[in-house]
Amino acid sequence: MRILTIGYSLPNQIVDNHTILNSPSFTDYDAVFIDPEAITTAVQQLLDGERPFNAQDGRPVVNGATTATQISAADQLTRRSEEARRFLEQGGTLFVIGRPNAVLPGVVGFEGFDRYSWLPAPKGASWNPPHIRAGEGKTVRIADDRHPLSPVLREHRRHLSYRAVLDPAIGTRGHEGHVIATGGSNMPIAAEFPVLAGRVVVTPMFATVTGTARTKLAQSLVDAMTEVASGAVSEDAPGWSRTHALPGSEQIEAELEEAAEAESAAASRAAAVRERLNALTSHRRLLWATGPAFATAVEEALALLGLNATDADSGLAVTEGEHTALVEVESSREDVAEWPYVRLQRRLERHLLEESEQLRGIIVANGKRNITPSARRGQLTEALRIACENYGYALVTGETLFALVQRALGTDAEGATPFEAAGRRILFGRGLVTTEQAVGEAEEESDASIF
Known part of the structure; x- marks a missing residue:
């Protein structure tokens, strides 16, 4: 048994390690192991002049024409293609690390x-x-x-990763591929294909390991390639074999089918429960998230309080009855400064000029978002608080909004609830609105005018 590797050297007595530009013929070997990325890397090094390569006869490989004293890289690469075809036609076994394809321009005489x-x-x-x-x-x-x-794959799992996935259809009826392993979302990452009269086995990527771990990995791969090359590969039983009963086999098959159905039903229930749980716990983003995730959490929380999103403006806007407010949000590791106020002011002025309509404004700010809420001090700059008071915009913290969500989700009341009233208090708020003010436990003088 002789094995050739290109791009991933294996320290083993029966293995020869080479590059695509200087290796012996594939047909000299029983099995070949190749990392396609190493092929384009070697050729790129040749094109850039970073590394010299010599063919087996000693002639230098060049990016030019073949002469008596040099050999063309294009000729070498074309010969590899011919060798691979003959190797597989003769029943050879070729292991290849799965990589996405990539074109390398610049090889004279081998465009594409x-x-x-x-x-x-x-x-x-x-x-x-x-x-x-x-x-x-x-x-x-x-x-x-x-x-x-x-x-x-099992023994060396911690040294594995994948950089390419295969078409899931390879494992279905009418396709000749045989799936060996899958990655995330059950996408195939290792599979065996019949190609011509040989076999091509696509593998995940093996990390570069050293010492004893590399020796063990090399021996494991050599053993696997030897088994595949010798024909010791499992085959699926033909369909007719199931007609030959064994004592107890039908009962066990029925039990297996029943267990599989129960497993599928349990998985469906788990998915539904997980979806409900995720929808509920997503409100916690009010306390820590930033960017679009925080904005979405704010929109969902305001909807629970009776303030539904509207398309009155290109940004976030909410409405309750005949009243509409533009909403600006900001979540920061530091105290939230006056920038959301500046953005809100510009949006309100633009809407007034374009639509001749004066809207209200709400700012939801979440300062010191990486600290547990009970340990936060401040969260907002004084400049932001004063600006909202002076211009009549409601200012609400993410912590306050989360507390209102907790209360709203905990009520069984139907129709209008105290928490829709909390939404109105926010809509008509002026300056910082606390949880107590929003639920009416700390009434403001103007409270009666909004109901």
């Missing part, structure tokens, strides 16, 4: 060269999207425990 130019594709597929495309992650789930690669 890419990471997979050398590799024949499975029947009806290609090494381009949608059959293989970029995807990143570290989740590895074994889909076929019987495949020789699976023990390698």
Whole structure:
């Protein structure tokens, strides 16, 4: 057994480690292991003059024409494509690390060269999207425990990640691919394909490890490639085999089917419960989130208080009855300064000029957002508080809005509730509105005029 690796060296007696530009012929080996990224990296180094390469006969590889004293990079790469085809036609086994394809221009005589130019594709597929495309992650789930690669993936899981995902259709009827492992969202990241008379096994990416760990990984991969090359690959049982009953098999199959249905039903219930929980706990974003997440949380909280979003303005705006207010939000690790007031003032003035309509204003501010609310001091600058008082804008903290959401969700009252009244108090607020003021526990003189 002899193995060739390109781009991912394996310290093992039966392995020869080379680059795409200086390796012996693929057909000299029983199995080949290649990282496609190393192919374009080596060629780029040649084009940039960063590293010299010599062919097996000693001639330097150049980005030019082949002569008696040098060999063209394009000729070398074309030869690799021919070797890979002959290798697979002879029943060879080729392991390739899954990478998204990438074109590398500039190779004289080989325009359109890419990471997979050398590799024949499975029947009806290609090494381009949608059959293989970029995807990143570290989740590895074994889909076929019987495949020789699976023990390698399981034993060295902490050294694995993936940079490409395969088309999920490869595991369905009518497709010849066999899924070995999946990543996030059950997207295939390792699979085996029949190509010509040989086999191509796509693997996740193995990290660069050293010492004993690298020796163990090398031996594990050598063992897996040896098994695949020798034909010790699991096959799915043909459909007719199920007609040959074994004592107790039908009962166990029925139990398995029942358990699978129960598992599916439980998963559906869990998904529904998780969705409800996420919808509820998303209100906590009022205390810590920033940007669009905080703005969405504010919009949902105001809706609970009877202030529904409206399209009166390009930004966030809410309405209650005939009254409309523009809303500005800001969440910061520091005290919230006067910038939301400045933005609100500009929006109100623009609306007045364009629509001849004077609207109200609400600012929701969440200062010191990375500190637990009970330990926060201030949150707002004095300049912001005074500006809101002087110009008649309501100023509410994220903490106050969260407290109102807690109370609103805890009431069983139907129709108009005290918390819709809290929404009106915010709508007509002037300056800082506390939780007590919003729920009417600290009445303001003007409170009666809004009901």
